[in-house]
Amino acid sequence: MKTGSCLCGAVTFEVSGEMRPSVACHCTQCRKTSGHYWSATQVPSDRLTLTRSDGLQWYQSSPTARRGFCSVCGSSLFWEMESEAATSIGTGTIDGDTGLHTEKHIFVADKGDYYEIADRLPQKEQT
Structure with missing residues (x-):
């Protein structure tokens, strides 16, 4: 069982079971909502x-x-696609050590020009 929350604690949650490795999304929407790219488990x-x-x-x-x-x-917490029965959870909102690793980068065609992706993980132009 893992726990997590927003910055002020007005939203708290628990996650049971395994979480997917984190995925770093560089799409324009994720950059706008987070101020950088958004990393999420699911x-x-x-x-x-x-x-x-x-x-x-x-x-x-x-x-x-x-x-x-x-x-x-104002903390960004979740992302859900209506056609899926899954919820993406901002990896940084999980309390303590997560035991997760970043698996890949997606939507790198939309990434900001002010940073480089230099970790040698797989990169996808879109999803």
Whole structure:
């Protein structure tokens, strides 16, 4: 069992079971919502339990996906595609050591010009 939260604690959660390795997304939406690229793990939605959701708000960021964030402190927390029964969780929102590693970079064609990806992990132009 892992726990996590937003910066102010108005949204807290628990994750049971294994989490997918983290994926670094460099798409424009992820860069805009996080201020840089966004790194996220993923679990089946039924293994994510909100233990406090006072500040949780959802933003429909495209016709098929939405982003969960804290309306109090602004932390980016979740991403969900409507056609999937899975929730992506911002890796940095998980408390303590995660035991995860970054598996790959996606949407690198959209990455910012102010940084280089130099870790030698696989890079995908899109997904």
